[in-house]
Amino acid sequence: xxxxxxxxxxxxxxxxxxxxxxxxxxxxxxxxxxxxxxxxxxxxxxxxxxxxxxxxxxxxxxxxxxxxxxxxxxxxxxxxxxxxxxxxxxxxxxxxxxxxxxxxxxxxxxxxxxxxxxxxxxxxxxxxxxxxxxxxxxxxxxxxxxxxxxxxxxxxxxxxxxxxxxxxxxxxxxxxxxxxxxxxxxxxxxxxxxxxxxxxxxxxxxxxxxxxxxxxxxxxxxxxxxxxxxxxxxxxxxxxxxxxxxxxxxx
Numbered sequence: 001x002x003x004x005x006x007x008x009x010x011x012x013x014x015x016x017x018x019x020x021x022x023x024x025x026x027x028x029x030x031x032x033x034x035x036x037x038x039x040x041x042x043x044x045x046x047x048x049x050x051x052x053x054x055x056x057x058x059x060x061x062x063x064x065x066x067x068x069x070x071x072x073x074x075x076x077x078x079x080x081x082x083x084x085x086x087x088x089x090x091x092x093x094x095x096x097x098x099x100x101x102x103x104x105x106x107x108x109x110x111x112x113x114x115x116x117x118x119x120x121x122x123x124x125x126x127x128x129x130x131x132x133x134x135x136x137x138x139x140x141x142x143x144x145x146x147x148x149x150x151x152x153x154x155x156x157x158x159x160x161x162x163x164x165x166x167x168x169x170x171x172x173x174x175x176x177x178x179x180x181x182x183x184x185x186x187x188x189x190x191x192x193x194x195x196x197x198x199x200x201x202x203x204x205x206x207x208x209x210x211x212x213x214x215x216x217x218x219x220x221x222x223x224x225x226x227x228x229x230x231x232x233x234x235x236x237x238x239x240x241x242x243x244x245x246x247x248x249x250x251x
Contacts, residue, residue: 049122049174054086060185060215061085061102061149066178076101087156088175095164097156098172100179104212107150109141118145122177138162146189148182148210148217185210191217191233198239199229208233216240 051068056075063085067073070091077084082104090096109130119127119142126145131138138160142153153176155165188208195206203221210217217233232240 049178054088056084056086058084060182060212061104062182062184063100063102063151064178064180064183065100065175068175071175085151089156090168095161096168096172098153099156100151100153100176102212103150103152107143107152119173121179122174123179125177125179127176133162136162138165140165142176144179144181146187146208148185148187148215149212151179151181182210185215186217186233186235186237188217190237192219194233194237194239195219195221195231198231198242201228201244203228 049066049068051066051071052073053064054067054073055064056062058077061084065073065086065088067088071088072091073086073088075085076087076099078101083101084104085099085101087097087099089098114130114132116128116130119129121127125147128143128145130141130143133139139158140155140160144151153172188210191208192206195208199221201221203223204225205222206219207222208217208219215235218230219233220230221228227245229242229244231242234240
């Protein structure tokens with residue numbers, strides 16, 4: 001804000017008073033940051049979640065989550081759906097009940113009527129939030145990206161009241177911001193780095209797909225939106241045979 005030069009001749013006391021006002025006026029809250037995808041506003045700052053560590057490990061399925069005071073948890077498995085993991089719920093509100101599960105046979109959704117947005121959680125994890133609303137009900141799936149396995153958080157029962165989710169959303173996302181997956185597994189980036197040492201062909205991008213049953217990353221090279229080659233990276237860092245893909249056959 002511009003001020004007249006005549007202010008310079010004010011008495012020293014007035015100058016000090018004005019300086020104090022200017023200092024106080026600068027104490028305004030910083031605008032909320034947006035996540036890299038530009039879809040949501042991230043609280044500033046996000047309170048750290050403290051509490052009990054919930055852990056689930058079975059074979060190559062591995063996850064850990066911090067459960068704050070006022071929440072409880074238990075291990076869950078559903079053999080019919082090939083899912084397993086952690087159920088967590090708020091002690092004094094039965095409507096706030098969620099499951100963080102690994103889908104051993106992979107996870108997929110039908111995109112019809114579904115709204116998807118990419119979120120960045122407080123722990124740096126990237127999550128695709130898939131939602132579908134009908135009247136006051138909400139179907140919700142929070143799918144973690146770039147982790148060793150298909151890990152998804154959903155309301156227990158699949159559907160919850162939309163107003164309930166709106167009221168607890170920040171708290172649940174803060175809990176999920178403590179999530180850890182495949183703590184002893186190679187990361188996707190580590191697998192990609194190994195794969196790049198084995199392939200000297202053309203590519204624009206790479207991505208990895210983790211097999212929760214074998215602890216192996218399959219890394220694919222892509223050029224012009226077409227896969228050109230793939231290679232399996234074993235947990236000890238060794239590479240399997242390079243498989244070249246005939247892109248012309250896919251035109």
